[in-house]
Amino acid sequence: MYQIKRMDEDNVEGVALLEKDNFTDGWSLESLKEEIDNPDALYLVIEDDENKKTVASAGLIVSFDTADIMNVSVSKDYRRQSLAYKLLTKLIEEGRKIGVREFTLEVREGNAPARALYEKLGFKCEGIRPDFYSNPKEGAAIYWLR
Template identity: 35%
Template sequence: MKIVKIGAEHLGAVAELERRSFSEPWSERALSLLLTDGAFGVVCIAEDRVVAYGGALHALDEAQITNIAVHPDKRRMGYGRAVLRGLLEEGKRQGCTQFSLEVRVSNLGAIALYEREGFFRAGLRKGFYRDPREDAAVMLLCLENKE
């Protein structure tokens, strides 16, 4: 298993992960945002295929994680954690010290992953998600406070 920066060659496989994971998936075209300045992303390759990915937008020292998705057949094998750690490493390299994300309040697996990696719940965005409508928990990780 290896974590590499996302490239144009991964976008088709990542769009497929999006479709398999979310009710409102990002298209391949939307995902190409992750290749531009002000964004970054990583993919996890195992057995020669993309099994997981994560993306983030950043400005100054803040990064906003847009999504993390693991192939449905490959969950609970550590790939989500590896992708999250890869995103944090890449963000740190780019000078980010604060990471934020939104997650459905019912997504207890993802919330457990984020909490285990040091994120805390900082607030709630009412009715943030559609299809189905649901609140988002806003989670933060502040590296300056940790080190």
């Protein structure tokens, strides 16, 4: 069984590990820790009850009625079990409760699994920002859920 929880001091190191494993330029532990106390941030994780491992993460940074979705990742051994879908559904629901009306995110153009995930959640691609990412250089697809 899995639990969806707020990111906190107990699981933030697990989120930093997910960042390290899944991204070439992932967030550091220090940057993630700052979001725990950020009143404009809401970060959720999924924990595996069996081994207490943090296996998925996703966050919102809120500005007025708009929120940026950040740090979406799922541990390699736990993929294709709808964890990202469930976590983002919960994150969007929690965001709406605190007044968010529009959600946006950027994703590497070539990241087909993530783009399919966002499209399944109802996000629409509204533009491409060329060369947005480095290491390796790639454009960003900009998605909105309005």
